[in-house]
Amino acid sequence: MVKESIRVGLLGLGTVGSAVYRLLDEEAENIGGDARGQVEVARIAVRDLSRTRPVSPPPKMMTSRPEDILEDPSIDVVVEVMGGLEPAETLIKGALRRGKNVVTANKDLMAAHGHELLEIARASDLSLRYEAAVAAGVPIISCLSEGLASERIEEIMGIVNGTTNYILCRMTDADESLTGALARAQEHGYAEEDPTSDLSGNDAACKVAIMGSLAFGVPVRRRDVKVQGITGITTEDIRCARKMGHVIKLVGRAWPEEAGIKALVAPHLVPWTHPLAQVKGVDNLVQIHGAAAGPISLAGAGAGGRATSSAIAADLGAIAPDLVSGHNTPRPNRTPSRLAGGGRKEEAAFYLRVVADERPGVLSQMVSIMADHGVGLREVVRLPTGTRGGAWILLVAPIVEDRLWDAVWILEGLTAVRGRITVIRFLPGGSLHQTQTHSSHEPIATTRLGAVETCRLSGHMWSI
Amino acid sequence: MVKESIRVGLLGLGTVGSAVYRLLDEEAENIGGDARGQVEVARIAVRDLSRTRPVSPPPKMMTSRPEDILEDPSIDVVVEVMGGLEPAETLIKGALRRGKNVVTANKDLMAAHGHELLEIARASDLSLRYEAAVAAGVPIISCLSEGLASERIEEIMGIVNGTTNYILCRMTDADESLTGALARAQEHGYAEEDPTSDLSGNDAACKVAIMGSLAFGVPVRRRDVKVQGITGITTEDIRCARKMGHVIKLVGRAWPEEAGIKALVAPHLVPWTHPLAQVKGVDNLVQIHGAAAGPISLAGAGAGGRATSSAIAADLGAIAPDLVSGHNTPRPNRTPSRLAGGGRKEEAAFYLRVVADERPGVLSQMVSIMADHGVGLREVVRLPTGTRGGAWILLVAPIVEDRLWDAVWILEGLTAVRGRITVIRFLPGGSLHQTQTHSSHEPIATTRLGAVETCRLSGHMWSI
Numbered sequence: 051m052v053k054e055s056i057r058v059g060l061l062g063l064g065t066v067g068s069a070v071y072r073l074l075d076e077e078a079e080n081i082g083g084d085a086r087g088q089v090e091v092a093r094i095a096v097r098d099l100s101r102t103r104p105v106s107p108p109p110k111m112m113t114s115r116p117e118d119i120l121e122d123p124s125i126d127v128v129v130e131v132m133g134g135l136e137p138a139e140t141l142i143k144g145a146l147r148r149g150k151n152v153v154t155a156n157k158d159l160m161a162a163h164g165h166e167l168l169e170i171a172r173a174s175d176l177s178l179r180y181e182a183a184v185a186a187g188v189p190i191i192s193c194l195s196e197g198l199a200s201e202r203i204e205e206i207m208g209i210v211n212g213t214t215n216y217i218l219c220r221m222t223d224a225d226e227s228l229t230g231a232l233a234r235a236q237e238h239g240y241a242e243e244d245p246t247s248d249l250s251g252n253d254a255a256c257k258v259a260i261m262g263s264l265a266f267g268v269p270v271r272r273r274d275v276k277v278q279g280i281t282g283i284t285t286e287d288i289r290c291a292r293k294m295g296h297v298i299k300l301v302g303r304a305w306p307e308e309a310g311i312k313a314l315v316a317p318h319l320v321p322w323t324h325p326l327a328q329v330k331g332v333d334n335l336v337q338i339h340g341a342a343a344g345p346i347s348l349a350g351a352g353a354g355g356r357a358t359s360s361a362i363a364a365d366l367g368a369i370a371p372d373l374v375s376g377h378n379t380p381r382p383n384r385t386p387s388r389l390a391g392g393g394r395k396e397e398a399a400f401y402l403r404v405v406a407d408e409r410p411g412v413l414s415q416m417v418s419i420m421a422d423h424g425v426g427l428r429e430v431v432r433l434p435t436g437t438r439g440g441a442w443i444l445l446v447a448p449i450v451e452d453r454l455w456d457a458v459w460i461l462e463g464l465t466a467v468r469g470r471i472t473v474i475r476f477l478p479g480g481s482l483h484q485t486q487t488h489s490s491h492e493p494i495a496t497t498r499l500g501a502v503e504t505c506r507l508s509g510h511m512w513s514i
Numbered sequence: 515m516v517k518e519s520i521r522v523g524l525l526g527l528g529t530v531g532s533a534v535y536r537l538l539d540e541e542a543e544n545i546g547g548d549a550r551g552q553v554e555v556a557r558i559a560v561r562d563l564s565r566t567r568p569v570s571p572p573p574k575m576m577t578s579r580p581e582d583i584l585e586d587p588s589i590d591v592v593v594e595v596m597g598g599l600e601p602a603e604t605l606i607k608g609a610l611r612r613g614k615n616v617v618t619a620n621k622d623l624m625a626a627h628g629h630e631l632l633e634i635a636r637a638s639d640l641s642l643r644y645e646a647a648v649a650a651g652v653p654i655i656s657c658l659s660e661g662l663a664s665e666r667i668e669e670i671m672g673i674v675n676g677t678t679n680y681i682l683c684r685m686t687d688a689d690e691s692l693t694g695a696l697a698r699a700q701e702h703g704y705a706e707e708d709p710t711s712d713l714s715g716n717d718a719a720c721k722v723a724i725m726g727s728l729a730f731g732v733p734v735r736r737r738d739v740k741v742q743g744i745t746g747i748t749t750e751d752i753r754c755a756r757k758m759g760h761v762i763k764l765v766g767r768a769w770p771e772e773a774g775i776k777a778l779v780a781p782h783l784v785p786w787t788h789p790l791a792q793v794k795g796v797d798n799l800v801q802i803h804g805a806a807a808g809p810i811s812l813a814g815a816g817a818g819g820r821a822t823s824s825a826i827a828a829d830l831g832a833i834a835p836d837l838v839s840g841h842n843t844p845r846p847n848r849t850p851s852r853l854a855g856g857g858r859k860e861e862a863a864f865y866l867r868v869v870a871d872e873r874p875g876v877l878s879q880m881v882s883i884m885a886d887h888g889v890g891l892r893e894v895v896r897l898p899t900g901t902r903g904g905a906w907i908l909l910v911a912p913i914v915e916d917r918l919w920d921a922v923w924i925l926e927g928l929t930a931v932r933g934r935i936t937v938i939r940f941l942p943g944g945s946l947h948q949t950q951t952h953s954s955h956e957p958i959a960t961t962r963l964g965a966v967e968t969c970r971l972s973g974h975m976w977s978i
Contacts, residue, residue, distance in 0.1 A: 189661025197653025
């Protein structure tokens with residue numbers, strides 16, 4: 051049987067859902083390739099039929115019962131753009147159980163239960179595609195699962211959250227506070243009313259989990275990704291970074307270590323010359339380090355209804371030929387197939403800002419705790435007393451992260467230390483990793499920060 | 515029938531062929547995904563069996579008769595890495611005729627006869643894949659044919675020749691002459707002994723033809739690409755560009771106009787802030803402007819045996835599952851499927867350097883020729899007399915290219931004008947295109963070029 055067109059059931063009609071409807075229905079001329087003129091929206095399920103929306107599908111296309119889509123045998127593909135774990139998970143499973151292919155933009159769900167859902171799809175010879183879940187229209191999922199399918203990947207790193215990148219750019223370029231930059235992001239529609247998932251790094255962590263699973267062929271789940279958000283970053287940190295020739299970026303990374311895939315999202319000090327440092331505003335950039343191909347970058351708009359709907363159309367286009375030709379043999383799902391290779395335990399250099407009273411003995415107490423934990427110091431600078439009190443900046447020589455945290459927790463227990471210590475890692479490969487001596491950047495002490503005390507260590511590592 | 519492995523016949527064992535052999539045979543652990551452990555090199559055909567090579571396959575694997583590969587029924591896939599039009603074309607046709615899938619890295623052949631070869635493959639339900647023909651390991655072909663298959667593409671532009679980019683970077687950053695920079699490129703192995711195909715823009719034009727065919731769904735052949743190389747560029751041009759906030763890059767571009775796809779390779783003045791301006795050394799970057807997804811960039815190493823062999827492994831990996839599962843139903847070839855949309859006739863601003871005697875009446879003669887052809891001028895500057903005589907720099911207001919060339923040819927006929935006029939276009943979208951007034955860059959006249967005469971036009975277009 052040759053079908054004339056692919057009938058799509060749309061679950062959700064928010065920003066992304068409306069853009070999908072518009073692209074498939076009103077702007078079909080903007081679709082190229084296999085999906086052009088072959089895909090039509092047949093039914094749309096929404097929670098609240100009475101809500102005003104930017105698009106106006108015919109009322110009889112709308113339903114408040116998602117079952118109307120799942121149980122309609124004429125619907126070939128379910129496009130899920132509701133977001134969130136439930137009821138999205140139950141509905142996707144229901145669609146697969148009824149033999150429908152699924153396209154989803156749901157990063158939370160794919161990061162938490164993607165592995166299980168892909169297994170269900172594979173067992174039923176169905177497609178479950180999720181290009182839109184990472185970096186909107188930038189075809190990262192397709193690159194990892196198709197274009198770079200034969201490449202052994204050594205590391206994947208990227209800026210995959212536009213909101214936090216916009217905020218950090220404003221703090222860097224316009225010297226705004228985090229609160230001020232966030233307000234501006236909300237003003238421009240770059241941040242949600244509740245920005246928690248972005249600021250905490252959760253959104254980026256979901257994307258790192260999804261990319262990591264594809265890149266390394268083993269399930270990496272959201273809960274496997276260590277996360278540190280940007281809420282602790284101050285303009286002081288950004289100025290220190292600048293003095294060292296770095297910018298602060300929220301970077302998501304994943305790479306194989308001996309114990310398994312290491313995945314994290316954290317603020318990183320990135321050298322100016324690194325491609326990640328060039329990423330401006332709400333753009334996304336992902337760098338994939340291939341064993342044979344070297345570093346490959348993909349960049350573009352990482353959010354927005356239009357760009358996201360483009361990724362959904364790409365997935366529909368990939369499913370379309372199989373359905374239309376009458377052989378329902380979709381291409382293999384993009385599931386893990388590669389074994390994790392490699393296995394280094396990463397050492398990174400760190401920047402610490404410790405807000406602490408300035409009185410005799412405090413520094414020597416801190417330094418001796420560091421020494422006890424085998425934490426090497428490259429530079430120690432006293433910043434002037436600001437609104438939150440004076441602070442010490444400690445530059446830590448490359449070290450396996452866990453060892454540093456032990457020392458940080460003890461420091462935080464000192465009575466002279468106020469609040470949490472800000473810990474920012476240097477992107478490995480930069481100047482602080484290349485040599486034991488400390489010469490590739492000016493000491494912070496000479497900066498306009500106006501340090502009042504400095505213990506620069508004349509090019510030697512200071513580990514007692 | 516389920517096959518245990520994919521048997522590859524390799525045509526050619528030069529730099530790329532040796533890297534392919536090494537990756538498939540010696541470094542198989544660097545292969546991920548579907549191709550891992552399933553692909554083996556069975557036979558290798560070379561022109562000269564006695565030549566010393568960086569790899570040493572078993573002698574009985576080698577043959578000087580390519581027919582030994584074509585006629586061997588146990589060989590599933592032919593990998594062609596000989597380069598050049600013949601005998602590659604005949605051998606690929608022979609392989610397809612005998613039911614073998616083909617993977618090629620041959621940009622010259624795909625740019626000249628790709629459309630025909632893809633038709634032959636499609637008619638026989640075979641795969642012909644060519645990821646390695648453009649930008650080595652950067653998966654541009656896969657992105658255009660899969661990840662962005664549903665995107666209407668408005669323009670594609672990129673730096674796709676590493677040799678010329680390296681040379682232009684040296685001229686820009688180290689103030690070297692073109693000859694000096696070329697010598698250095700050859701020293702580092704970044705340029706061939708005969709660099710003609712790179713310097714003339716031919717190599718880039720082949721890649722633009724291949725990408726343009728995929729992006730716009732109509733055959734774009736090498737002969738359809740207008741080409742201008744970099745041999746006319748001097749350090750004077752580069753200094754003028756810098757003064758205007760631009761760098762000179764050899765950019766390949768393709769976009770739909772009413773009369774069909776317009777494709778060109780030419781030196782462009784690119785604003786510093788544009789992603790193309792950031793491309794250093796032998797790297798490649800391609801920017802794809804999608805109607806829904808916006809501009810998407812792909813970047814990475816665009817040459818080298820290892821990176822190229824990665825792209826070939828990706829293509830083998832894409833073919834492998836179909837062969838191994840015993841259904842020989844390869845995925846659709848990456849062939850044109852999109853109709854050309856859009857249809858603007860591009861206007862670009864131009865930079866002209868005219869080496870001419872400095873005597874009364876010459877400038878007025880030139881200006882009046884420009885006016886007769888409706889060519890608007892934004893700025894005219896006299897450069898000091900150098901080794902090749904003094905020169906006029908003319909900045910031309912945005913104009914449809916053909917109209918400019920008519921005027922340039924007449925200028926070149928003037929007795930006062932010596933040699934060819936250097937014509938470099940501004941990348942459209944930059945400052946010179948946005949407004950009729952001329953304020954976004956400093957006049958060249960104030961530069962260290964030390965112009966001795968200037969006719970800056972106080973912000974107005976000068977078209978008489």
